[in-house]
Amino acid sequence: MSFDDIVSQDIKENPVLIYMKGYPDAPRCGFSALAVRVLKQYDVPISARDILGDLKLKESVKAHTNWPTFPQIFIKGEFVGGSDIILDMHQKGQLKDVLGDIAQKREQNESS
């Protein structure tokens, strides 16, 4: 499997996915920390990949989205953007709508 296939599969399988510097509990950059802090406001599972130390993965993600910086956030298979965009969506109340059904599905799974 090529790195691009790995990225595609990752995006498909994880409803909320962040390619970041460090990990959610130990971010290694303020921009990544901010994005995680925003996503943690919502009751959704957050999948994360640390791109530091894996240059090939990092370059593949950049090439996949044609977006030059990290973090990079994907929701339901779609590239959403970086920390500025996710914060803006949060502040405008848009993120609630985008993430709403993911939280709901989780509740359904937990009660079944």
Ligand SMILES: N[C@@H](CCC(=O)N[C@@H](CS)C(=O)NCC(=O)O)C(=O)O
């Ligand atoms: N304004 C950006 C901030 C992110 C940013 O500037 N990231 C830089 C510094 S961490 C970056 O990823 N640079 C390219 C690199 O490190 O490869 C956003 O909205 O996400």
Ligand code: FES
């Ligand atoms: S690692 Fe320096 S600003 Fe992100």
